[in-house]
Each structure stands twice: as C-alpha cells, then as structure tokens.
Amino acid sequence: MSELVQKHPSGGYILEELHPGMYAEKEVLVTEDRIGQFAEASDDFNPVHVDEAFAAKTAYRGRIAHGLLSASFGSAVVGTILPGAGAIYLTQTLAFHKPVRIGDVVLARISVASVDETSARVVLKCEGYVGDDLIMDGEATVRVPRRRRPAKD
Template identity: 50%
Template sequence: MQNQQGYYLEDLHEGMEASFAKTVTEADIVLFAGISGDTNPVHINEEAALNSVFEGRIAHGMLTASFISAVLGTKLPGPGAIYLSQSLRFKAPVRIGDTVTAIVRVKEIITKKKRVVLETSCQVLGKDVLEGEATVMVSSKEA
C-alpha cells in the first residue's frame, strides 16, 4: 500500500481484514451532535437519558458507524476508495468511555465493476454493537 493510494483491486483478496479503534469521549458526542444536528436528549442530556430505555447517555449510532469509514478511507482498501453503500444493524448501545473497534473484512471482489463488498462491524469488548456490509469502488492498476 502506498501513501496516497490504498490497495489496488488486484492487491485485494477475500478475507483481508483491517481495524480501527477509538475510545468515545464526551467531546466526541457533543461535537457530533453539533455537526450532525442530532441533539436527541438520549445523547446529550444525562437526566433525560436516565429515563430512557438505555438508562443513561449513549453515543450516536452514526458516530459509531463513522469508525467504519475511517477503516475504509485509511486502511482497507484505503486512500482512493470510493464509498458507494453501507447497510447497518445496530445491536447494542455505545457509551462514553467505551472503546469501539471497527472491523472491515473483504467478502467479495467484483473485478468487472471494480467493486469490493466488505463485511463491517463495530465491537466493544469483543461484542458486536453494529454489523453491516459496505460496497466500495477501488482503482485498478490497469486504469
């Protein structure tokens, strides 16, 4: 893998995997609320969140999902990859102080279309909190 170009299509194979880990902070949640406009009290108001089904504040689901984008854009396939689609299934809440590990694994390579299908997940302490599938476009060495 080069600095300005991630993996080329020809360099990928099924089963390749990469990850990114980040501990979610109070600042992450507040900044994400400001950037996204999602000021749902379950994210930013402890008192209101205590009365929710989660019994306390939780991180935005899309904040958690954004860690998948970090893997795709920087590691696998890396710089130059174009994010085309993403399915998401949220399985458990993420809280302030949780370390989320986003994991991406190559599932299928569609050579003719220069597409790669990847299994995606986020885990906290080895437990899936999010799972899904992404499709990206990847450059070919022949292009």
C-alpha cells in the same frame, strides 16, 4: 484465510491487490467531546445522546453515543486503511445491536468479503465491537481504483 493488513504505503490498496479475507481494524475511544462534535457535525441533538437527565429516564438508563458515530469509525478504516485512499462508498447497510457509552472503546473491523474485477467494486463486511460484544454490523460496497496515479516529478 484471514489476513490482518495495515495501511498501504501508497495510502490505498488498488483493486488487484485486494482479496477476500483481508481485514483491518481501528480502535477508538468514545468521549464526551466526540459525541459533542458529532452532534454539531450532524445537527443531531437527540437528548438521549446529549442530555444525561433525559437519557437516564429512557430504557438505556443513561446517555448513549449516536449509532452513526460508531459507524463512522468503520468509515475511517475504509477511507484510510482498507481499501484506503481512493475508495468511494456506494452502499452501506447497518444493524445496531447494543448501545455504546462514553468511555467505551469501539473496535471497527472491516473485512473484504468479495471483489468484482469487472465493476471495480468490493463488498466489505463491517463490524463494531465493544470488548467481545458485537455492537453493530453490516455490509458496504465501495468502488476501488484499478491503478495508482503516477508520482508527480
């Protein structure tokens, strides 16, 4: 059973609160500024991302966003919504299916696939969509806290 969840009031879900079927989503508009900032942060200035004249001559017929920019929207869901604060990435696989362009709205959807209580690890299904089109998917394994830290007085 699927259950859309919002950010936990504490900032993050603990291991015992997670179960398969939980999912969270975030929509992000891809802009010229985001692509430029990602190029600066990653030092990836591939002209297919930053040079329209170059990109127009490629199979994509214009600029496309960095694949990892779109993937980072899923990372934002993992770090801030599901599981949220305290989750630590251990592994991530990704497959990219369609390009993302300036003006596209990417929907990042993260779903709990399985929970391993012994190792405090959670396997997450990661998907990205533009409209109805699946643009990327993969799987992440994250470590999740077992309990919350007590509030400081």
